[in-house]
Structures are given as structure tokens and as C-alpha cells.
Amino acid sequence: MKILLIEDEPQLLSSMKAYLETEGYVVTTASTFRQGMVKTYDYDYDCVVVDIGLPDGNGLDLIRQLKTTHAQTGIIIVSAKDSLNDKLTGLELGSDDYLTKPFHLSELNARLKSVLRRRLFGGQNLIHFAKITINAHTHQVNIEGQPVILTEKEYQILLFFIANPDRLLTKGAIAEFVWGDHMDLANSHDFLYTHIKNLRKKLIEKGCPDYLRTRYGVGYLFSATP
Amino acid sequence: MKILLIEDEPQLLSSMKAYLETEGYVVTTASTFRQGMVKTYDYDYDCVVVDIGLPDGNGLDLIRQLKTTHAQTGIIIVSAKDSLNDKLTGLELGSDDYLTKPFHLSELNARLKSVLRRRLFGGQNLIHFAKITINAHTHQVNIEGQPVILTEKEYQILLFFIANPDRLLTKGAIAEFVWGDHMDLANSHDFLYTHIKNLRKKLIEKGCPDYLRTRYGVGYLFSATP
DNA sequence: TGAAGTATGAAAATACTACTGATTGAGGAC
DNA sequence: GTCCTCAATCAGTAGTATTTTCATACTTCA
Numbered sequence: 419m420k421i422l423l424i425e426d427e428p429q430l431l432s433s434m435k436a437y438l439e440t441e442g443y444v445v446t447t448a449s450t451f452r453q454g455m456v457k458t459y460d461y462d463y464d465c466v467v468v469d470i471g472l473p474d475g476n477g478l479d480l481i482r483q484l485k486t487t488h489a490q491t492g493i494i495i496v497s498a499k500d501s502l503n504d505k506l507t508g509l510e511l512g513s514d515d516y517l518t519k520p521f522h523l524s525e526l527n528a529r530l531k532s533v534l535r536r537r538l539f540g541g542q543n544l545i546h547f548a549k550i551t552i553n554a555h556t557h558q559v560n561i562e563g564q565p566v567i568l569t570e571k572e573y574q575i576l577l578f579f580i581a582n583p584d585r586l587l588t589k590g591a592i593a594e595f596v597w598g599d600h601m602d603l604a605n606s607h608d609f610l611y612t613h614i615k616n617l618r619k620k621l622i623e624k625g626c627p628d629y630l631r632t633r634y635g636v637g638y639l640f641s642a643t644p
Numbered sequence: 645m646k647i648l649l650i651e652d653e654p655q656l657l658s659s660m661k662a663y664l665e666t667e668g669y670v671v672t673t674a675s676t677f678r679q680g681m682v683k684t685y686d687y688d689y690d691c692v693v694v695d696i697g698l699p700d701g702n703g704l705d706l707i708r709q710l711k712t713t714h715a716q717t718g719i720i721i722v723s724a725k726d727s728l729n730d731k732l733t734g735l736e737l738g739s740d741d742y743l744t745k746p747f748h749l750s751e752l753n754a755r756l757k758s759v760l761r762r763r764l765f766g767g768q769n770l771i772h773f774a775k776i777t778i779n780a781h782t783h784q785v786n787i788e789g790q791p792v793i794l795t796e797k798e799y800q801i802l803l804f805f806i807a808n809p810d811r812l813l814t815k816g817a818i819a820e821f822v823w824g825d826h827m828d829l830a831n832s833h834d835f836l837y838t839h840i841k842n843l844r845k846k847l848i849e850k851g852c853p854d855y856l857r858t859r860y861g862v863g864y865l866f867s868a869t870p
Numbered sequence: 871t872g873a874a875g876t877a878t879g880a881a882a883a884t885a886c887t888a889c890t891g892a893t894t895g896a897g898g899a900c
Numbered sequence: 901g902t903c904c905t906c907a908a909t910c911a912g913t914a915g916t917a918t919t920t921t922c923a924t925a926c927t928t929c930a
Contacts, residue, residue: 569905569906569907570906570907571906571907606909607887607888608908608909608910609907609908609909611887611888611889611890612889612890612907612908612909613907613908614888614889615888615889615890615891632887632888632889634887634888634915634916634917635886635887635888635916635917795917795918795919796918796919797918797919832921833875833876834920834921834922835919835920835921837876837877837878838877838878838879838919838920838921839919839920840876840877841876841877841878841879844877845878858875858876858877858927858928860874860875860876860927860928860929861874861875861928861929871930872929872930873928873929873930874927874928874929874930875926875927875928875929876925876926876927876928877924877925877926877927878923878924878925878926879922879923879924879925880921880922880923880924881920881921881922881923882919882920882921882922883918883919883920883921884917884918884919884920885916885917885918885919886915886916886917886918887914887915887916887917888913888914888915888916889912889913889914889915890911890912890913890914891910891911891912891913892909892910892911892912893908893909893910893911894907894908894909894910895906895907895908895909896905896906896907896908897904897905897906897907898903898904898905898906899902899903899904899905900901900902900903900904
């Protein structure tokens with residue numbers, strides 16, 4: 419899960435970054451709209467958190483543009499109490515949620531989760547796929563009622579598969595979803611293999627058919643139908 | 645596709661070579677201008693990548709000479725940040741692109757692709773020939789929209805044919821394009837026959853007329869008109 | 871027709887890709 | 901500190917695709 423934070427107060431920015439990273443997100447930062455805009459050219463973020471009160475230019479333009487060029491990216495607006503108008507306009511333009519300064523980081527996290535969940539599964543908290551049930555809130559996974567204990571990486575990989583059933587997912591795409599863009603190219607895919615092996619094993623142990631099919635030289639396909 | 649790398653840092657040189665070889669190029673190296681110059685006498689490279697900051701002599705001379713003796717060879721200049729003048733002069737002299745150190749290997753690859761594409765097909769990414777469409781970027785080939793799965797060798801042979809339609813191509817020329825100069829002389833042409841057979845078969849299977857005509861004792865002619 | 875050149879299928883060799891179990895090391899809990 | 905878990909790495913093996921070789925059959929052309 420990749421988040422872009424656009425915020426000009428260095429202290430707030432770094433504490434947001436630190437907090438979200440402990441929550442397992444891959445976080446990129448920018449301190450101006452311009453910078454933030456440039457980063458969205460290079461990369462598809464799952465969610466952009468933007469402080470709309472930045473000095474350079476107009477944050478609403480950024481939102482407008484993001485919504486047209488990256489329609490599927492979530493947007494959360496952060497604003498000072500007095501810029502209510504901007505907030506409303508932002509929501510009209512298609513941002514998914516807003517926060518008023520000052521806010522608790524846990525609050526940001528909650529909004530983020532909700533936006534991302536909405537993005538992936540239309541806001542459902544419980545996600546079903548054949549015998550598998552995922553609670554996106556608690557990260558708990560069940561196979562026919564039986565709980566399966568997954569590590570965070572395993573969970574994220576499974577989530578990505580279930581968010582994209584019956585679609586051929588390249589190893590690069592999976593790595594990008596789980597780890598961000600800093601390792602997909604250079605390194606080997608050993609770490610992916612290992613996590614997929616462990617995930618497969620845990621699912622099958624609980625009586626789950628092996629929905630995961632390997633496409634040699636490309637990636638994986640998660641499907642309940644042969 | 646044959647590339648000559650002229651660069652004096654052994655480490656950079658070898659990593660460039662290794663990377664480009666995995667990308668399917670045939671790579672020769674030189675660590676001085678003099679050496680590089682000599683190699684261009686022997687051989688026609690598709691592109692020369694030259695670090696203009698080498699200690700011996702003047703790299704600009706090399707570029708000037710290359711442009712007159714091998715007008716169709718692509719040239720990419722590599723330079724340190726501060727030698728902007730050299731870079732500009734190089735471009736004036738006819739180099740096709742430049743890179744400033746340090747650079748990502750993927751960046752070099754992108755420039756290389758672009759230069760070679762420009763050389764072969766006037767910069768087009770999508771190359772059309774009758775029913776065949778080639779995406780030079782992804783190496784995908786389509787016959788009337790239908791994808792054809794080709795191996796890398798088959799792809800390169802097809803690319804060479806389509807880059808030279810209606811021209812009689814000797815087996816030596818094809819081999820040189822695909823494998824470089826290390827095998828065309830000595831060995832038999834069995835491997836070429838095999839790849840051409842497989843390529844033909846795959847194209848015809850997808851409903852493509854057999855554009856490839858054999859010229860007994862010489863080579864092949866790729867043409868849409870009888 | 872015969873010799874050289876070309877085509878073809880199948881097998882062998884090679885290179886590449888994926889899977890697995892074991893191990894290491896970092897970080898948190900106690 | 902010690903114990904634990906998890907992520908990451910490694911080495912070895914299995915699996916698959918591609919390239920090359922080879923034996924044989926077929927064409928072309930003098």
C-alpha cells in the first residue's frame with residue numbers, strides 16, 4: 419500500500435511518515451503541490467494525503483487533476499479549521515475524505531484504512547472469496563470459519579490476490595503493492611517466492627483448495643474456477 | 645543488435661555490459677578512445693555508447709570520425725555533470741543522445757532503444773508491415789490484432805526482416821544482426837534454418853501469408869508483393 | 871541426375887524460472 | 901539479557917522454455 423503525503427510542515431510530515439510506516443504502508447512525501455504532482459506522474463499511489471493549505475499554488479487543481487488522471491487513487495484532504503470552503507470544494511471535486519488540523523495520527527490511519535478498503539472492495543469490511551473470508555479491519559482471515567494466522571506480508575499478498583481475482587498478476591505488480599517500488603526491478607524474486615510458498619501452505623493446511631496458479635515467466639493467477 | 649561501449653571505469657563498464665546483455669544486445673567493450681576507434685574499423689555497430697571524459701585524446705574526434713565513416717551508427721554520449729560543453733558539442737557533431745553520470749542502467753537502455761528505433765524505423769514504437777504489427781517496446785507481435793508468441797531470437801529475426809523489407813538479406817547479415825559476428829563465418833547455418841522455420845510456422849498459423857521467400861544460395865527476401 | 875542448399879522434426883544441451891527448507895538477522899516481548 | 905516471530909536470504913532442486921545440434925528428407929539448379 420503506497421501513500422503519498424503532501425505537507426509542508428516538516429515536523430508533521432515526518433511524524434506522519436513514521437507513523438504510517440509502522441502501520442505497514444509504503445510512504446513517499448512531498449512538501450509542495452508541485453513536487454507532489456511530479457511524483458504522481460511517476461507512480462500510482464493507492465492514496466494521496468494532501469494538505470490543502472500549502473503556500474505554492476492551488477491544491478484544488480492538484481485534486482482535480484488527480485481525479486482525472488488517476489481516477490482510482492484515493493484522496494484525503496487535510497486542512498486548517500478555517501479553510502472550510504476548500505474542504506468542501508475538495509470533496510465536491512472527488513476527494514474521498516478530509517481531516518481538520520490538528521488531528522490524531524490514529525485518526526488519519528482510520529480514514530486511510532476506510533478509503534483504501536472502499537477503493538479495493540467497495541467499502542466492505544468483510545471480503546469473501548470462495549471459502550476464504552477476510553476481515554479488512556482486523557486483518558483476520560478465515561477458511562470456512564476456521565481462523566488462519568497469517569503474517570502481515572502474507573496477508574497483504576492474499577489481499578492483493580483477492581482484490582484481483584481471475585486476473586494475471588505479474589510478480590512486479592505484487593511486489594509493488596506489498597513493498598512499494600523500491601525493489602521490484604533490481605533484486606531477485608526470492609522473497610516473493612518464500613511468502614507465496616508460506617501463504618499457499620497455510621491456506622492448504624486449513625483445507626483450502628489451491629486457488630493460486632503459477633504462470634511461468636509472468637506471475638500468478640488467483641481463481642476459484644479452473 | 646550490436647553495441648560498442650567505450651568507458652574506462654572497469655566496474656561501470658562491466659555492469660553496463662552485463663545489463664545490456666541480459667537485454668539481448670551483443671556487446672563489445674573498449675576502455676580507451678583508441679581501442680574503441682580500432683573496433684569500429686573492424687565492425688559495424690548499431691550504436692556506440694562513449695564516455696566523453698576518457699583520459700586519452702579527444703572523444704569529440706571519435707564522434708566526428710564515426711559520423712563520417714559510419715553515418716548510420718547511433719551514438720550516445722556519456723559525460724560527467726560538469727562537462728556540459730563537450731556534451732553540447734557532441735550533439736552538434738551528430739550524436740543522437742546523451743546521458744549524464746551517474747545514470748540508471750534502465751535509463752541507458754531506454755535511450756538505446758530510442759536511438760535504435762529511430763535508426764531502424766524513424767522512431768516509431770509501433771511498426772507495421774502488411775498484417776503484422778510489432779511493438780518495439782514490449783517485443784509483442786500481432787497478426788491482425790491476434791498476438792503471436794515469439795521467442796527472442798524469432799523476434800529479432802522478424803525485426804530485421806521488417807526493418808529491411810523487399811531487400812535481399814544474406815544469411816550472414818541476419819546472423820550478424822541477431823548473434824553478432826562470432827558465428828556467421830565458421831559454423832553451419834542450421835540454427836538459422838531452424839529459427840526461420842519456427843518463425844514461418846508461427847506466422848502462418850495465425851493466418852499470415854508467407855512473406856518470406858528463399859533465394860537459393862543467397863538468403864531471404866521479405867516482401868508483401870509477389 | 872547429382873551435388874549443394876534448404877527444410878523439418880526430434881533430441882540434446884543450455885538457460886531460465888520457480889519452489890523449497892534451512893539459516894540468518896533484526897526487532898519486539900518478556 | 902533470552903526467547904520469540906517474521907522478513908529476508910541462500911543454496912539446492914525441480915520444472916519449463918529456448919536454443920542448438922543432428923539426422924533425414926526435400927528443393928533447386930547446373
